[in-house]
Amino acid sequence: MVKAIINLENHHYDNFEKSIKDDFAEIIKNKKQLFKVRISTDLWEAYIDALDPNERQQYKCSCCRSFIRKYGDLVIIDTDGRLKSAIRHPASAPSYFKEAVGNLKLLVEASRVTSVFHSDQRHLGKVMSGGRHHLAVALPESYINQSVWKKANQLMIESQKDFEQLSAALNTYRTESVATIKALILSDVLYRGGRFSDMISWFNQVILHVENETDLEVIRHLTWLYVSEAKSGYCDIKKSVVGALIADYEFGIPIETIIQRYNEKLDPANYMRIRKKPSEEEVIKAEELVGKLGITDSLKRRYAKLEDIPTFMWRSRYSDNGNVFSKIITQSRPFESPRLRVPIKTMTWKKFKETVLPKATNIEAKVEDTSRLMGLVTESISNSKPLFQWNNAFSWYYHGGVDGKIKKGSQSVKISDDSSEKDREIERRIQVAGGKYDDNDIRCSLRWENYTDLDLQCLTPKGKQIDFSRNKVGKGKMDVDMNLMGESEMPVANIRWPKNTAANGSYCFTVVNYDDRSNGSGTFYKVELEVEGYIYHYHGYFPFDDMHEHVFEFNYEKGRPINLIGVYHNLGYSDWNLEIGNFKTVNAIVKSPNLWDGKDAEESGNHTFFLLNGCHDKSKGKSRGFFNEMLRSDFKEINKILEAYTASTPIQGAEDATACGLGFSKESTWDLTLKVTADGLERLILIDRFD
Incomplete structure (x- = not known):
């Protein structure tokens, strides 16, 4: 020894x-x-x-x-x-x-x-x-491994899968294709394209780095190096929205069609939404993981109040002023011509923010589009553990989803005589199902994106109804009807009158939610009506089954454009304590919560919210405490459970909410009319877009 x-x-x-x-x-x-x-x-x-x-x-x-x-x-x-x-x-x-x-x-x-x-x-x-x-x-x-639900050996096995996925992508896509799609994403042409700019820039860097190497082992090593640096989901780019863009481009699909297909995928009704019900085992596992993560309190959400908000772009001197009657909700006032008539001025939000907003003493917003209705939400229990990709506890939702991007919104109508406004996805689905899309006097088509059983109905001029049980009345016919048994995740329905067959008179189209299979997330739908060459789009939402919506009613006279009747009778304004077409006082203007901190998370959206006096959401089932795409990547394993949870759990404190109003995205058209008092002058300003 x-x-x-x-x-x-x-x-x-x-x-x-x-x-x-x-x-x-x-x-x-x-x-x-x-x-x-x-x-x-x-x-x-x-x-x-x-x-x-x-x-x-x-x-x-x-x-x-x-x-x-x-x-x-x-x-x-x-x-x-x-x-x-x-x-x-x-x-x-x-x-x-x-x-x-x-x-x-x-x-x-x-x-x-x-x-x-x-x-x-x-x-x-x-x-x-x-x-x-x-x-x-x-x-x-x-x-040291920070994951609460995966051991180190599991993460190492996952890295092997990431390597295989990234290697497959590098062997599939051409460098010039990746560069083209990168340019497309960075050009701001794509809806919410900014959320994918980091992914495509990263993949472009990877493919440029490895393409100049001839040593296969060096290529393998470099691929492993990028695997280790990749954010969650980056390696599996082939299954991502970015991968779909590259694949469409390499397949030779026209750019216009590529953009349309992309927009369909990014529709808030579809993007990162869970379609299948969670299993009992998944629920049990999620309960266990939520406990380990310590986010039980974080999942309890309430409506935000003005006093909760830490930062404002602008705030009315009259909001929450401490007066005895400041909480009383006053009647919205319609527009009254000012004493001094000043022509309405159109400008971008950027210009308004820089030139008008600093001097504004009072602002009122005209209420016109339900898809813009929004609410700010925060934690019910203070100092709960963080849920989101940004460093505060606030989230938001729109009446039409995570960003209100449902064309003209949930329960709204857009009218056009431009054939390019036709929904090509509706056309494709009808043709695949054996229906007829063109050459009709009247055609009404319904599409939605889950297994829910929706029914399209029409009350005809003779008082008889076309629906799933009676698919033909006179020359009118329902030639496509889907999801009676929940057979498709991309269903469509179609009622039409061929050329020169529609009778003059009253037509009323209704959508019915017979059997909701959305797993609590509700069903967004779109109806397209074509009459005499004019296209009409209606966007709606059903939170539950056993609901119906009258979408189009009109009197038809051959050869003449129609006038829609009663379309706006149930648009949801009353659910928010608002009146359509009236001006409402703006208490405050704020950015979306992901932009409040020093480190912006603009990939989650760039929104501006106008918080209106007396506005709060009294509707049932449309509010969301959060959306999956807002959450930290740590929660990816239980997204399905969290989706079901937030869809079925009401937000607390609706009556006390003071941070609801109208919201507008950087990437959408605004068309917001404001009545602004500045320098002693009241004038109308139309904000047409962000910048």
Whole structure:
């Protein structure tokens, strides 16, 4: 024993241990990602066999053997795609160990990466055992697995899948195609394209980096390097919206069609919405994970009040002024011509914000579009753990979804005599189903995006109704009807009168929600009416089944345009304590919560909210405490459960809400009429767009 100790000291074993620790700390100090490689040879044998046969026995320690076998294969990848051992560096090792360390280094750096390295513990190896120090290194806190539901080995397995997905994408897409789609996304032509700018820029960087390499192993290593740096979902780009854009472009689809298909995918009724009900096992797992994450309190949401909001772009001097009767809701007032007539001025929001807003003493907004109705929501329990991709507890919703982007909105109508306004997706679905889209006197078509059973009905001039049970009255016919049994996630219905067959008289079209299969998320739908070459679009929403909506009513006289009757009778304004066409006092103007902090999260949208006096959401089922696309990536595993939860859980404090009003996105047309008092002058200003 004495001899062994003396030899250990003579060979500077303590210095050897220290050199390993120091070299490891140096190599990861700049947050270099660690990787595992596949070794066909036993690293321990390669190490021990290089030591003096007469003395190696004293180094045959089980703790050190375990360390070398478990962690001796750790490497980093340089930006040139070369591997570098993270554990063994002959230059700093005492002379007695240089050959052994050199052997390990050569073996490791000539191997192939198999996964990104993750660890659930800080110390790799046993620092002390049996009264003696052993080979071991320590990881900084940032290297330790932070996931509450996945162990390190699960994350390493996932990295292998990420590598396969990214490699497949690199082998599928052409560099010029990626560059073209990058330019398209960064051009602001695509709706909400900004949320994908980081992904396409990252993938463009990857493909440019690897295309110049000819060494296949270097390409593999570089791919692994990018896998380790990728944000959640980036590697699986082929299944993403960005991948669909690239694939459409490479397939030769016209840019206009590519944009339309993209917009359909990003419709708030579809994007990141869960279509299938969660299983009992998924619910149980989610309960467990929510407890581990400590977000039970965070999921309890209430309507925000003005006094909750930390930052304003503008605030009325009269809002929440402490007067005894300041909480009484006053009647909206219709527009009255000012004493001094000033022509209405049209400008962008950017110009208004810079030139008019700083001087404004009073602002009123004209209420016209239900899709713009919005509410701010916050935590019910103060200081709950964060849910969102930004650093505050506030979220928002629109009457029409996460950003109100349902054309002219939930329960609204758009009229056009331009054939380019036809919904090509409705046309495609009708044709696939065997119906007829063109050459009709009257055609009314319904589309929606889930398994819910919606029915399109028409009360004809003779008082008889076309519906699922009677699909033909006179020359009128329902030639497509879907989802009686929930067979399609992309259904359509179609009622039509062929050319020269429609009778003059009154027509009334209704949509009925017979059987809701939306798993609590509700069903957005779109109706397209074509009469005498004019196109009419109606957008609606059903939160529950056993509901109906009269969408179009008109008197038809062949050869003449129709006048719609009673379309706006149930648009939801009363649910928000508002009156259509009237002006309402603006108490405050704020940005969307994702833009409140120093670090913007504009990929989640850029919205401006006009918070109206007395406005609050009294509707049932349309409000949301949050949307999945707002949540941190940590919650991806339980998105399905959270979707069902927020769809079925009411937001608290509706009657006390004072942070509701009208919202407008940077990417949409505004058409907002404001009545502004500034410099003693009251005038009308039309905000047509963001900038």
